[in-house]
Amino acid sequence: MLDINCQYKSVEVSGKKEINMKFYKPKSLLELFETSEKIEGKKYFLAGGTDINVQIKNGMIKDEPIIFLNHLTELKNILQSDNHIIIGALTSFSEILESELLKNKLPFFQNSLKNFASPLIQTTATIGGNIANGSPTADIVPLLLILDAKLKLFSKSKLREVPISEFYLGYKKFILKRNEIIGAVLIPENAETGYETFYKKIGSRKALYIAKLAIAGLKKISNNKIEEIKLAVGSLNEYPRRLFKVEEYLKNKLVNEIDFADVEHFLQKEITPITDLRSDKEYRYRVCINLIRTFLNQ
Numbered sequence: 058m059l060d061i062n063c064q065y066k067s068v069e070v071s072g073k074k075e076i077n078m079k080f081y082k083p084k085s086l087l088e089l090f091e092t093s094e095k096i097e098g099k100k101y102f103l104a105g106g107t108d109i110n111v112q113i114k115n116g117m118i119k120d121e122p123i124i125f126l127n128h129l130t131e132l133k134n135i136l137q138s139d140n141h142i143i144i145g146a147l148t149s150f151s152e153i154l155e156s157e158l159l160k161n162k163l164p165f166f167q168n169s170l171k172n173f174a175s176p177l178i179q180t181t182a183t184i185g186g187n188i189a190n191g192s193p194t195a196d197i198v199p200l201l202l203i204l205d206a207k208l209k210l211f212s213k214s215k216l217r218e219v220p221i222s223e224f225y226l227g228y229k230k231f232i233l234k235r236n237e238i239i240g241a242v243l244i245p246e247n248a249e250t251g252y253e254t255f256y257k258k259i260g261s262r263k264a265l266y267i268a269k270l271a272i273a274g275l276k277k278i279s280n281n282k283i284e285e286i287k288l289a290v291g292s293l294n295e296y297p298r299r300l301f302k303v304e305e306y307l308k309n310k311l312v313n314e315i316d317f318a319d320v321e322h323f324l325q326k327e328i329t330p331i332t333d334l335r336s337d338k339e340y341r342y343r344v345c346i347n348l349i350r351t352f353l354n355q
């Protein structure tokens with residue numbers, strides 16, 4: 058049974074357009090999937106609402122149905138199980154920042170998120186929403202990429218796990234099927250252990266800013282040789298991505314043998330820098346190269 062809790066009609070937006078929106082509040086995960094299956098065409102899920110509400114206000118979402126997720130507490134937790142830290146998709150950024158488990162097991166991940174939005178947004182915005190909104194600027198994604206995180210995707214009859222590096226297909230395009238949601242994020246509990254870590258989020262000011270570029274890195278260097286390296290970028294490409302080709306070039310190189318013309322060659326093979334209202338592609342590309350140099354102490 059569909060549970061239509063509320064239906065807003067004829068709401069004026071900017072004094073011009075009318076919107077006619079339906080909101081659904083399923084009582085359980087099962088009802089969520091049943092509701093979702095019955096809705097034909099495009100629909101949205103509302104977790105924290107910090108992206109969705111802006112899109113409604115801007116008229117980007119007009120009359121597509123919206124299904125509330127935010128009351129489904131089974132998707133709101135941080136646990137340790139089978140050598141992984143499991144973060145439910147509805148966990149808020151405040152809960153991530155306050156978690157003792159993350160402080161002990163994944164302190165680099167936790168600390169890197171301190172510049173996420175503002176305390177007010179942190180209390181509402183969820184990890185699942187940050188990933189599923191599909192913005193190139195999503196802060197959490199470059200971090201999850203270098204930590205080899207997986208996503209647990211839920212549907213009515215199936216549960217599957219996919220590496221986050223395989224989730225995005227293009228700008229706001231994912232492998233999520235029609236009636237599938239992100240249920241949880243899995244991070245190997247030792248993903249940071251033994252690595253030197255690096256995260257830089259570049260913006261126009263020091264607080265409450267969306268990244269012009271974000272880069273995350275892990276490296277293990279022994280006797281001047283790069284034994285292991287993982288790099289990922291946000292806000293540079295149509296979607297955040299791991300720099301596998303650059304990593305492959307750098308792995309097993311002596312640090313003083315790195316040729317940055319080669320680094321640029323491989324970087325260009327895997328990214329297509331974007332220009333938007335925050336910055337242009339030349340700036341983003343140059344800052345990215347400079348930050349890779351900084352990370353490698355070059």
Ligand SMILES: Cc1cc2nc3c(=O)[nH]c(=O)nc-3n(C[C@H](O)[C@H](O)[C@H](O)COP(=O)(O)OP(=O)(O)OC[C@H]3O[C@@H](n4cnc5c(N)ncnc54)[C@H](O)[C@@H]3O)c2cc1C
Nearest residue numbers: 102104105106107108109174182183185186187189196239
């Ligand atoms: C003032 C302000 C500042 C911000 N600052 C930052 C910032 O510094 N860094 C940053 O990265 N972002 C920032 N954001 C963007 C936003 O807060 C984040 O992207 C946030 O994590 C979105 O989560 P949410 O729960 O609010 O998503 P919602 O708005 O509820 O949903 C976003 C999208 O994800 C889908 N969705 C949500 N949950 C799921 C799920 N479990 N499974 C499948 N689909 C789902 C929805 O259908 C929707 O399309 C900011 C936003 C505002 C308004």
